[in-house]
Amino acid sequence: MAIVVSGIRPTGNLHLGNYFGALQSFVKMQEENQCFFFIADYHSLTTHPTPADLHGNVKTVLVEFLACGLDPEKATLYIQSDLPQTAELYLLLNMNAYIGELERCTSFKEKIRTQPQNVNAGLLTYPTLMAADIIIHKAHQVPVGKDQEQHLEMTRTFANRFNRMYNIDFFPEPVAYNFGENLVKIPGLDGNLKMSKSDNESSAIFLADSPEIIRKKVMKAVTDSGPANPDQPRSQGVENLFTLLSYFSFPETAAFFENQYNTGSIRYGDMKKQLAEDIIRFTTPFREKMMALSADEGYLKKVALMGAEKAQASAGKTLQEVREIIGFKPF
Ligand code: TYM
Numbered sequence: 001m002a003i004v005v006s007g008i009r010p011t012g013n014l015h016l017g018n019y020f021g022a023l024q025s026f027v028k029m030q031e032e033n034q035c036f037f038f039i040a041d042y043h044s045l046t047t048h049p050t051p052a053d054l055h056g057n058v059k060t061v062l063v064e065f066l067a068c069g070l071d072p073e074k075a076t077l078y079i080q081s082d083l084p085q086t087a088e089l090y091l092l093l094n095m096n097a098y099i100g101e102l103e104r105c106t107s108f109k110e111k112i113r114t115q116p117q118n119v120n121a122g123l124l125t126y127p128t129l130m131a132a133d134i135i136i137h138k139a140h141q142v143p144v145g146k147d148q149e150q151h152l153e154m155t156r157t158f159a160n161r162f163n164r165m166y167n168i169d170f171f172p173e174p175v176a177y178n179f180g181e182n183l184v185k186i187p188g189l190d191g192n193l194k195m196s197k198s199d200n201e202s203s204a205i206f207l208a209d210s211p212e213i214i215r216k217k218v219m220k221a222v223t224d225s226g227p228a229n230p231d232q233p234r235s236q237g238v239e240n241l242f243t244l245l246s247y248f249s250f251p252e253t254a255a256f257f258e259n260q261y262n263t264g265s266i267r268y269g270d271m272k273k274q275l276a277e278d279i280i281r282f283t284t285p286f287r288e289k290m291m292a293l294s295a296d297e298g299y300l301k302k303v304a305l306m307g308a309e310k311a312q313a314s315a316g317k318t319l320q321e322v323r324e325i326i327g328f329k330p331f
Pocket of ligand 1: 005006007008009010016017018019020021022040043129130133134142143144145146147148151184185186187194195196
């Protein structure tokens with residue numbers, strides 16, 4: 001039985017990229033593995049949320065985890081800051097994480113470019129905190145989208161470095177995992193390669209979006225002035241719509257629009273209308289469950305407490321062993 005660990009930052013509602021990149025795998029993996037899924041609220045502090053926003057976002061993600069089918073009895077479902085052992089392991093790993101390798105990380109370079117006014121130490125050491133999350137449970141597999149590949153590579157580096165430094169086979173080497181053949185990248189409605197909340201709100205469709213909002217966002221999606229020569233590559237906006245069709249529509253529907261594109265008779269408006277309805281069909285059951293769950297504060301509290309307890313049992317054991325290996329010994 002594999003040990004599986006993964007997390008999602010609470011920065012608002014979860015979108016379709018989060019679902020296909022991570023959540024869908026969480027739900028499937030909990031059946032046959034020992035799973036730890038958490039809400040990465042320490043990580044979200046790099047963006048300086050207000051206390052009220054932070055708490056509200058953690059609740060939103062907890063509700064969405066449950067609505068998507070995560071079972072707190074089968075998996076360990078917890079909030080990262082309920083496991084302060086993570087922060088201790090992060091400190092220990094940082095002693096052997098080098099500035100050069102952290103500065104070379106693509107996501108850090110991207111942040112320097114997009115938010116030069118807030119390049120904090122938490123952003124630089126984001127990969128060591130993520131490594132701590134994963135190896136604190138001695139994970140083997142980490143269900144994530146494609147954008148997290150490099151962070152996983154760094155996690156293996158830190159785990160290996162610890163093993164070599166103390167000449168011990170202690171931490172396994174965790175690998176990225178997604179249920180499809182390859183790691184997933186769901187594209188945005190704004191023509192971007194990745195659906196993302198932070199770049200542009202209208203790029204993302206959230207699981208909680210109402211049918212009206214979904215229709216509005218999809219109808220505004222970026223396209224082009226019409227099919228070019230079918231042998232030429234499609235514009236990115238149109239390519240993204242076809243990718244979304246492949247996830248949400250029946251194969252016959254996707255084939256129908258492919259054919260219309262190739263024969264030059266496509267009307268993007270018709271394709272968007274169909275895509276919007278297919279996305280609504282997909283998200284409606286989740287949205288209904290979310291509404292019921294978010295009113296049930298007592299249940300949410302119970303889930304968080306149970307998760308914290310189970311996570312602490314696993315992390316406490318690892319950390320005690322790590323402390324001994326390093327040479328922190330009681331007198
Ligand atoms: P975050 O919160 O940015 O994203 C959560 C998960 O959703 C995936 N994802 C996508 N997958 C496919 N297409 C997209 N457009 C898309 N957008 C997001 C991400 O790949 C991710 O799996 N660093 C992590 C959170 C984290 C974590 C961890 C993950 C903290 N510690 C330990 C795994 C293990 C993050 O920021 O994900």
